[in-house]
Ligand SMILES: Nc1ncnc2c1ncn2[C@@H]1O[C@H](COP(=O)(O)OP(=O)(O)OP(=O)(O)O)[C@@H](O)[C@H]1O
């Protein structure tokens with residue numbers, strides 16, 4: 001039923017009498033949303049939120065009003081906050097999916113859409129599902145979509161081997177702050193061989209092998225892997241090894257093979273193994289033959305025994321390289337092992353600058369923020385920016401005015417976030433000091449100024 005102007009007027013009248021009645025206000029805001037009077041709806045949601053700032057339904061409503069007005073980043077800030085909760089409303093996931101689709105990330109959008117429907121089947125949206133290529137009619141291996149992004153739609157297979165999502169990342173190296181040494185290695189070792197194979201052949205240099213990145217959490221390993229794919233416009237297939245291990249009973253070996261096969265079908269493709277230590281540890285610590293089998297198969301796939309790995313860029317990341325089996329380090333496998341340190345001052349300044357791009361900010365002194373955030377990881381810096389944005393947003397909801405972010409907002413947020421990289425170094429230090437075979441951890445020692 002479409003609400004009439006009379007209904008709206010009556011609601012407004014009632015609100016004049018009891019202005020702090022939240023349900024009434026929410027009802028009005030919703031009616032306005034349905035009528036397509038989005039700016040009025042936004043105003044009503046803001047008013048209600050001024051009374052009940054933690055109200056989830058109101059926040060979601062406001063995000064919807066933003067979305068309808070193409071205020072995408074404002075909507076995204078709210079939605080990301082909502083889905084962080086332990087039991088996010090299906091509506092928030094659904095809206096997140098729409099926002100991701102708008103942002104040109106259909107793969108992640110499909111993932112969020114499925115999440116929404118899993119929480120509440122009622123959230124199903126046939127139109128959106130069709131746009132995302134989800135549904136019974138979707139073919140498992142169709143061609144690219146209209147924009148050439150997806151080779152493999154997110155359609156669910158009724159049976160058969162587990163399918164893996166191939167993403168088309170839109171970020172590239174220029175969106176990754178600092179990390180110059182690692183970028184350079186990736187360029188030399190895996191991007192150039194892909195782009196100019198003749199050059200390498202001319203010098204009789206074999207192409208192949210991957211890069212293993214290690215370091216404290218939140219310092220951009222996963223982010224850079226994704227950007228590598230974006231940089232060369234390749235597909236991106238990320239697997240947490242623990243996912244593979246979970247599937248191990250029965251068919252995980254086939255899954256592993258299927259994974260490599262899918263990457264090969266999507267060439268060029270970055271195949272990224274996250275938490276690769278989980279796999280290595282299983283060979284050393286567990287006596288299961290099944291586990292050893294799995295690792296041997298993994299190594300065989302890396303070696304490209306049965307199929308060519310040309311066009312496949314292999315990256316891996318771990319927080320605990322010391323758990324990784326030495327067999328992974330042989331030539332042609334992960335023969336480059338790179339330390340990814342926390343960002344230095346210059347990198348922190350660059351990262352915060354990147355994170356503020358597109359957000360209302362005014363005269364921010366990035367140097368000062370960088371100085372205040374020693375030992376912060378990239379993820380910690382993101383938390384600082386998020387926190388500062390949230391504070392501004394809260395103010396804006398109250399005052400109805402959008403103030404730009406300033407140095408003092410970020411400095412205040414930085415004071416509230418604890419740097420998270422120290423703990424990792426406490427462990428890493430011991431391995432670097434006492435089991436540093438072949439000097440693999442010299443970089444850690446150098447970083448800690450112990451060598
Ligand atoms: N160099 C960077 N430039 C821009 N953003 C960064 C950078 N490093 C980290 N970030 C931000 O921090 C977030 C977390 O980083 P990421 O997930 O890549 O860390 P990680 O090293 O993979 O951590 P973990 O070891 O816990 O998996 C990223 O999504 C990104 O927003």
Ligand SMILES: [Mg+2]
Pocket residue numbers: 221222223274317
């Ligand atoms: Mg990671």
